[in-house]
Amino acid sequence: METVELFTRQHINSIYEIKNKGFMTNKEVYVRLHMGKDANYFIERxxxxxxxxxxxxxxPKYADFPIWTSISKNNCLKPVPNSLVYCLTVPKEEVIYFDGMKWDYVLNYLYIPIDTEDAESHKAELDRLGIESEHYxxxxxxxxxxxQLEQKIRASWDQIFTIDSWNDFNVQANLWQIKKEWITRILYVGDDIFEESDPNLTFDQIYENLxxxxxxQ
Structure with a gap:
């Protein structure tokens, strides 16, 4: 089984769900608490x-939303107060890779072009229709x-899964859940993510150390 390393920062209370259930998922209430007044916008996206x-x-039926993760120690979010960073070793078939730069197009309701020629063709179409900004x-x-143009824009969003440049900055990964057996290390404020984890530690041992x-508690 091929595995990959991923890293994700979550609220410190997430540890109890993992401890009690053996896994954690992302729920709508978590998104609303995290995003505040912008929650409705991000939930739609x-x-x-x-x-x-x-x-x-x-x-899975029990998961409300995906869990955002980083593919690199260099670019992952570091622990802050009331948070933990989970270092994961995940079966590759459980990972959804996507282009974070293209995701910004989705967040802004924009068309994702296939290439430069397609981008120019789309711009010409907007000009012909007298549309000064496709945001609207x-x-x-x-x-x-x-x-028809809205349908075209929405259909283009599938391009986020076509990764043109595989690097730590562009590529992000999503999971539907985090299983306790995937956790190799848990970082708290002040921990150095570049320290090597002990591959022999179980989740329960990691939890007790934490x-x-x-x-x-």
Whole structure:
């Protein structure tokens, strides 16, 4: 079985779900707490992502939203107060890779071109229709005016899974869950992510070590 290393920062309370259930998932309430007043916007975008992602890896019924992870120690979020960073070794077939740069297009309701020629063709179409900004086509003053163009933009979002440049900055990975057996190390504030983990430690041993150093009970 081929595995990959991933890294993700989560609220410190996530450790109890893993301890009690053997896994954790991302729930809508977590997104709302994390995103605050912008929650509705991001939940809408996440639902778009989920529709696309499930074509590649079916979502378990008990998972509400995907879990964002980094493929690199260099670019992963570091632990801050009230958080933990999980270092994971995950079966590759459980991972959904995507292009984080292209995801920004989805967040902004933009068309993702296949190449430069396609981008120029799309721009020419917008100019012909007198559209000064495609931001307004799906969620703005042009909403409902250009249904075929909106369909074209939404269909292009599947391009996020076509990774043109595989590097630590562009590529991100999503999981539907984190299983306790995937956890190789748990980082708390001040820990050095580049220290090597002990491959012989079980989750329960990692959890007990964490209890001695944090507010985890």
């Amino acid at each position: 996440y639902k778009n992502f989920m529709t696309l992602a499930e074509k590649r890896l079916p979502k 086509i799906i969620n703005g003053k042009y909403k409902g005016w250009f249904p 209890k001695e150093r944090t507010i985890v």
